[in-house]
Amino acid sequence: MAKRIHKLGGVYVLRRHISFSILSLLFLSGFFTCNLNAQVSQKPLGLGIPQTPSLVGDTSALAHEAQGWLVELVKINTTNPPGNEQLAAKYIAGILAKEGIAADILDLAPGRSAVVARMRSSAVADPSKALLLVAHMDVVGVDRGKWSVDPFGGVIKDGYLWGRGSLDDKSMLAANLAAFIALKRGGVHLNRDVIFLGTADEEQFGDASIKMVIAKYWDKIAAGYALNEGGKAVLGKDGKMQYVAVQVSEKVSVNVTLTVTGKGGHASTPTKDNPVVHLAAAVDKIGSYNTPVHLTSVVRRYFEALAPLEDEETSKWMRVIDTSDRGEHAQRFLAETNPMWNSMMRDTIAPHHPASRFPR
Numbered sequence: 001m002a003k004r005i006h007k008l009g010g011v012y013v014l015r016r017h018i019s020f021s022i023l024s025l026l027f028l029s030g031f032f033t034c035n036l037n038a039q040v041s042q043k044p045l046g047l048g049i050p051q052t053p054s055l056v057g058d059t060s061a062l063a064h065e066a067q068g069w070l071v072e073l074v075k076i077n078t079t080n081p082p083g084n085e086q087l088a089a090k091y092i093a094g095i096l097a098k099e100g101i102a103a104d105i106l107d108l109a110p111g112r113s114a115v116v117a118r119m120r121s122s123a124v125a126d127p128s129k130a131l132l133l134v135a136h137m138d139v140v141g142v143d144r145g146k147w148s149v150d151p152f153g154g155v156i157k158d159g160y161l162w163g164r165g166s167l168d169d170k171s172m173l174a175a176n177l178a179a180f181i182a183l184k185r186g187g188v189h190l191n192r193d194v195i196f197l198g199t200a201d202e203e204q205f206g207d208a209s210i211k212m213v214i215a216k217y218w219d220k221i222a223a224g225y226a227l228n229e230g231g232k233a234v235l236g237k238d239g240k241m242q243y244v245a246v247q248v249s250e251k252v253s254v255n256v257t258l259t260v261t262g263k264g265g266h267a268s269t270p271t272k273d274n275p276v277v278h279l280a281a282a283v284d285k286i287g288s289y290n291t292p293v294h295l296t297s298v299v300r301r302y303f304e305a306l307a308p309l310e311d312e313e314t315s316k317w318m319r320v321i322d323t324s325d326r327g328e329h330a331q332r333f334l335a336e337t338n339p340m341w342n343s344m345m346r347d348t349i350a351p352h353h354p355a356s357r358f359p360r
Helices: 060-075 085-098 170-185 210-221 275-287 297-309 312-318 327-337 339-345
Strands: 004-008 011-015 020-024 029-033 039-041 103-109 112-119 131-136 155-157 160-162 194-199 225-227 231-235 241-246
Touching: 060 085, 060 160, 060 170, 085 103, 085 112, 085 170, 085 194, 103 210, 112 170, 112 210, 131 170, 170 194, 194 210, 241 297, 297 312, 297 339, 312 327, 327 339
Parallel strands: 131 194, 131 225
Antiparallel strands: 004 011, 011 039, 020 029, 103 112, 112 194, 155 160, 231 241
């Protein structure tokens, strides 16, 4: 069986066919794999990644603990709605308490809570410098009929953890928790406050979401910097790390409701002014419309940095994306190559049913 070795924030993990998530922090990379038999060593490998001394020492034991936390978090059913994130918040608070870290359960609605903890760098807090590590505890709904295992069983199968939330977003939740605890165990001298936050109601963004935490508990989470979900680690065809994509900007959404009216009638005698037909035609026209390309400074810098890492053909068009003579073709090529690149270059329109938050 083929073996793959990956470097995780100063820790080298030897494993077989395993998927993993990495959260790069200022002090420590949050790390874990779904394989509970991972072997960890401190032997450096020549992966072309600059070597950085670990500030927290050997994190082998913590890596295995984080795997266990993730399994237990997956077992806590926080399907939203209704959420029930309070159960997960109390579980996390219990882990922190064993480390001598006080955590606050922030009640938001019946059965729904966030959890927050802080490590101070000084007696007087400086919110402008504080670093917030945030991840959400709720998960989207499950059609159990499409699962071969219990989605809330925390099942380890074929070297993978199977379960709702194992990626979105309880993996990051466990990674943040591991990084936070590593700072405490390592006795790291902090030059800023570090805040751990587990939020509720991210999937529905209702009355128990981060907007309520901000409204009621802003003093507990105020920070100049925050690390949240949004980004990815990209591997090349050889299995080596190509780059880590970090989200630094985000588009905002605007919902528009399209309504048509017409004369009533009976299906046996259809009329030419059937409002459903007109609505379908309008939706088709809107869905087929390409908005103009607008390259922000962030997007220009993204393609500039990515060009040397792509294949020759893709790289060629990335380098001329905003030129007067070849820019239009370059934009079209990149948009057709990758839907994400298309969305980065322009405003996008996605017709969907009002009940669907994430249209497909």
